[in-house]
Amino acid sequence: MNYNTYFDTHIQALKDSGHYRYFLEVNKSAQHFPKFYFQDSDGVKQSAINWCSNDYLAQSVHEEVISKLSFAANRAGVGSGGTRNISGTTTYHKELEDTLAKLHHKEGALLFSGAYLANVTTLSTLGKLIPNLIFISDERNHASMVEGIKASKNQKIIFRHNDIIHLGEILASLPFDQPKVIVFESVYSINGNIAPVPQVAALAKLYNSLTYIDEVHAVGLYGEDGGGITSLHHVQSEINIINGTLAKGFGVIGGYIAANQNIIDAIRSFGSGFIFTTSLPPAMCAAAIKSIQLVQGNPELRNQYHQRVKLLRQIFSLHEIPFLNNESHITNILIGDPSLCRKIANKLLHESGIYIQPIFYPTVPQGEECLRITLTARHTQDQMEALANSLRTVLDDLMPAKHKATAYG
Numbered sequence: 001m002n003y004n005t006y007f008d009t010h011i012q013a014l015k016d017s018g019h020y021r022y023f024l025e026v027n028k029s030a031q032h033f034p035k036f037y038f039q040d041s042d043g044v045k046q047s048a049i050n051w052c053s054n055d056y057l058a059q060s061v062h063e064e065v066i067s068k069l070s071f072a073a074n075r076a077g078v079g080s081g082g083t084r085n086i087s088g089t090t091t092y093h094k095e096l097e098d099t100l101a102k103l104h105h106k107e108g109a110l111l112f113s114g115a116y117l118a119n120v121t122t123l124s125t126l127g128k129l130i131p132n133l134i135f136i137s138d139e140r141n142h143a144s145m146v147e148g149i150k151a152s153k154n155q156k157i158i159f160r161h162n163d164i165i166h167l168g169e170i171l172a173s174l175p176f177d178q179p180k181v182i183v184f185e186s187v188y189s190i191n192g193n194i195a196p197v198p199q200v201a202a203l204a205k206l207y208n209s210l211t212y213i214d215e216v217h218a219v220g221l222y223g224e225d226g227g228g229i230t231s232l233h234h235v236q237s238e239i240n241i242i243n244g245t246l247a248k249g250f251g252v253i254g255g256y257i258a259a260n261q262n263i264i265d266a267i268r269s270f271g272s273g274f275i276f277t278t279s280l281p282p283a284m285c286a287a288a289i290k291s292i293q294l295v296q297g298n299p300e301l302r303n304q305y306h307q308r309v310k311l312l313r314q315i316f317s318l319h320e321i322p323f324l325n326n327e328s329h330i331t332n333i334l335i336g337d338p339s340l341c342r343k344i345a346n347k348l349l350h351e352s353g354i355y356i357q358p359i360f361y362p363t364v365p366q367g368e369e370c371l372r373i374t375l376t377a378r379h380t381q382d383q384m385e386a387l388a389n390s391l392r393t394v395l396d397d398l399m400p401a402k403h404k405a406t407a408y409g
């Protein structure tokens with residue numbers, strides 16, 4: 001076998017399909033966020049406004065979070081130097097897990113390098129611990145949950161996206177004593193749909209099912225204390241396992257689960273992706289604790305953020321820019337063609353200094369290529385107006401017939 005030819009052929013096929021990914025090198029500026037710098041193809045320094053960051057509350061550039069990070073790094077060093085079991089559990093890790101448990105009104109929490117790993121490890125370990133456990137999974141679940149379920153090798157049943165009736169039918173078809181877990185997200189990362197969490201919790205109770213929710217795009221942003229959609233609806237105790245990230249609403253890095261102590265202890269004791277990897281840097285844990293404290297105690301930050309999402313959408317509507325009308329903070333413009341999607345994004349970047357990374361397969365199914373727009377707490381109204389104006393111009397130019405409408409969905 002010629003390995004080089006093998007890889008070259010695969011990459012060329014990906015390029016031909018229009019799905020090849022090009023990374024923009026973002027020279028991030030804490031001072032000017034969401035503005036950043038980059039070099040164009042001629043090597044000339046340019047600036048642009050980032051409209052696709054998940055640093056929703058701009059916590060990654062919060063002065064107190066940055067200070068805490070450097071203070072703790074000076075005290076504790078950079079890397080932890082060990083797995084959790086072998087000297088890698090510092091006082092910062094313990095304090096962060098306690099903070100997360102409290103945030104989600106749970107007995108315990110467990111840290112991972114990221115929420116991706118938390119999903120893969122927890123779901124695959126659940127399946128191994130309960131061999132005849134059936135996963136009942138939303139069809140739009142994130143790749144990390146899909147991978148975790150696949151790795152467990154347990155049976156999986158897919159329910160239609162956010163379709164509570166279909167979910168109920170599946171649950172009703174299974175024996176009451178059959179071990180089962182409903183796996184879903186609270187805020188879906190790309191289309192921004194919000195799951196009917198209280199209804200899912202009620203069905204789980206009725207049919208004796210465990211529940212596993214990914215609150216990655218909701219923590220920090222929803223609920224009085226920023227605990228996510230489970231906090232918004234006060235159903236933390238009705239969902240068995242809550243997964244979250246420290247890397248989006250909290251602006252740092254790392255992922256976690258929060259649950260009853262016996263579940264936490266089981267994943268801590270049997271989860272490969274928890275056991276066999278170096279723990280998070282202590283200073284990152286310190287920064288995350290600071291960030292959570294700031295966000296948790298500031299409901300006004302959340303209120304203002306959601307008001308500004310509304311304002312952005314009003315501005316879009318005035319410019320007849322069609323977007324998926326969900327109830328979350330994620331604004332999605334469906335393009336439905338990878339080359340066109342890339343062309344639009346390139347034009348926005350190079351002609352208007354607006355950065356929106358086009359979203360392709362496998363992040364979305366083919367034909368659902370889109371522009372996923374995320375507001376942060378630091379975007380100004382002028383930047384919103386500029387975004388709407390530029391989008392209108394580019395859409396008129398590249399897809400005039402299709403893209404003039406108001407919100408849909």
Ligand SMILES: Cc1ncc(COP(=O)(O)O)c(C=O)c1O
Nearest residue numbers: 114115116142189216245247255
């Ligand atoms: C729904 C969802 N879950 C999990 C993850 C992984 O989170 P992390 O970046 O903390 O690994 C992501 C990442 O974007 C996500 O969108």
